[in-house]
Amino acid sequence: MNPSKLKTIALATLAIFLAASLMIFPQESLDASIRGLTMWWDVVFPSLLPFFIVSELLIGFGVVTFLGTILERFMRPLFKVPGEGGFVWAMGLASGYPAGAKLTARLRQEKKLTQIEAERLVTFTNSSNPLFIFGAIAVGFFHNPTLGIILALSHYLGNICVGICMRFHGYSKEKTMKKSTPPPFSFKKSLQALHEERIRDGRPLGKLLGDAVQSSVNTLLMIGGFIILFSVLNKLLSLIEVTHILSVVLSGILAIFHIPTELSVPLISGLFEITLGGQMASNVENATLFQKAVVMSFILAFSGFSVQAQVGSILAETDIRFKPYFIARILHGFLAAFFTVIFWNPLYVNQVTTEHPAAVPVFLQEQSYSWFVEGWSYLLQYGSAFTLVCLCLYVFIRMRRMSYQ
Incomplete structure (x- = not known):
């Protein structure tokens, strides 16, 4: 039997197995689905939508081209990507995954990036946003805002x-390939490039804004589907003991790094879905905070199969290959865990145990990260209302455009 037929049989068997599991565990599947929907409704949608819309407007108005000419001399020698990559990097850092993938795919579709440059760019522009690291992980799960400094520094x-x-x-x-030398920087030419890009786009403000809303909401609906799917899948794997079996195998690897085997189950869960893995890791009793932080850093950097599936779906619309991104996530996981080990004593232990509070560096003082925590609490409080209003606006725009067709 050829490999193609074997793949077809394997995929069909997997689909049947998942369908059977849903029928065997209907209540647990429903609870997991609601949990994923709540996360998307309260947090993911309201936190990502503004960034998606603004990024579409910035691309349409030519601002990205303008920034690209300015950042070319920084991004090209350091990362070997065009200057437009600086915009993607900044937006990805501020809004979190999978914003970097969406913007990279958008620039690739507009031929602003080559395939190789896009594959490089997408590997380091998808990261967790500061609100999630400080608000959900450090405060929400570990009840330790200072831990967010270590996690964020190691992650970025x-x-x-x-x-x-x-x-x-x-x-x-x-x-x-023939290498081209970028022309000398000229602010006047950058402004001219901005104007030419806006003229080339040609859409009026109303059309551009409507397209930005539709494109952003469509992407977020896809993201929501993946979040719910992997939330249910993670729960089913736990119920049928697959997670336990994998944790037994992983326990031997964790023992090499002197990490308690009790953290193997949270790590397996985190490989599928970040929030569940982080919550489970924070509740492990037979592990020190340092060991939990190392595992949490790896989970955040790996970003989970749920996020990776979202990125893969976005990249599938282009010729950008997923394999380099996946390899980069594994590398990022080990690097983030390594930096957590390096920074733990000087930036956490020595500062927490000091007898002179005045000696705490500025970036470790409470006011330096309190706005992240406050932002997370506001997001949880008003996120659902924001999502509802935006979805109603999206339906209105869709119906209005359909009426004109």
């Missing part, structure tokens, strides 16, 4: 290292 520094490492991706292919 690891991401930069991934970008530097992935600059060598596709190097052999680029050697055969």
Whole structure:
């Protein structure tokens, strides 16, 4: 039997198995589905939609092209991507995954990036946003805001290292291509490029805004489907003991790094879905906070199969390959865990145990991260109302456009 037929049989068997599991555990599946929907409704949609809409407007108005000419001399030598990648990097850092993938795919569709450059860019522009690290993980799960500093620093520094490492991706292919030297920087030419890009787009403000809302909501609906699917899948794997079996195998690997085997189940769960893994890791009693932080850093950097599936779905609309992104996530996971080990004593233990509070660095003082925590609480409080209003606006725009067709 050829490999194609074996793949067909395997996929069909997996689908039948999942359908049977849903029928055997209907209540548990419903609870997991509601949990995923709640996360999307209260947090994911309201936190990502504004960034998606604004990014579409910035692209349409030519601002991204303008920034690209300015950032070319920074992004090209460091990451070997065009200057437009700086915009994607900043938006991905601020809004969280999978914003970087969406913007990278958008720039690739507009031919602002080559395939190799897009594959490099997507590997380090998808990261967790600060609100999630400080609000959900550090405060919500571990009840320790200072821990957010270590997790965030390890996460973003690891991401930069991934970008530097992935600059060598596709190097052999680029050697055969003719290299072009960027022209000298000119602010006047940058403004001219901004104007030409807006004229080339040609859409009026109302049309551009409507397209931005529709495109953003469509992407977020897809993301919501993946969140619910993997929330249910994670629960089913736990119920049928697959998670336990995998944790037994993983326990031997964790023992090599002197990490308690009790953290194996949260790590397996976190490989599928970040929030569940983080919640389970925070509740493990037979592990120190340091050990939990190392595992949590790996989970955040790996970003979970749920996020990776969202990224894969977005990249499928282009010729950007998913494999480099997946390899980068594994590399990011180990780098983030390594930096957590390096930073733990100087940035957490020494500061928490100091007898002189005045000696705490500015970036470790409470006021430096309190707005992240407040932002998370506001998101949880008003996120659902924001989602409802935006979905009603989306339906209105869709019906209005259908009436004109």
